[in-house]
Amino acid sequence: MLPAEVQQQIATVEQRGEQQSEEPRDRERSSEKPCPQSTPDWGIVDIGIGTHTAALHRGDCWAAGKKLRPISRQEALCARTDGVTACEVCRPDTVLGAPREAARRTLET
Numbered sequence: 001m002l003p004a005e006v007q008q009q010i011a012t013v014e015q016r017g018e019q020q021s022e023e024p025r026d027r028e029r030s031s032e033k034p035c036p037q038s039t040p041d042w043g044i045v046d047i048g049i050g051t052h053t054a055a056l057h058r059g060d061c062w063a064a065g066k067k068l069r070p071i072s073r074q075e076a077l078c079a080r081t082d083g084v085t086a087c088e089v090c091r092p093d094t095v096l097g098a099p100r101e102a103a104r105r106t107l108e109t
Contacts, residue, residue: 040070042092044079054084061090 040059045067047053056079057064064087071079076096080086086093 042076043068058090063089
């Protein structure tokens with residue numbers, strides 16, 4: 001090969017390398033995901049087939065699964081007094097500071 005042809009091939013390879021090195025950056029920028037939403041403090045999971053049953057969970061409970069519906073602390077207290085069962089894994093009733101009977105007395109007064 002002649003030196004001019006070699007230099008041309010080198011220049012071509014360098015251009016391809018620059019283009020390839022820029023492409024992954026562009027892909028990374030386009031695939032950036034927005035920040036995930038923060039974990040709710042409380043949530044209810046509606047469970048049951050044919051019968052409506054709900055369970056109260058802390059927001060970070062692993063047993064809640066993906067169907068956790070976020071609720072406020074006040075809604076969690078109301079749900080607990082309405083008879084919604086508390087998860088036995090995360091024990092939201094103890095964290096709320098109001099087991100079922102104590103929560104009922106608090107809301108009645």
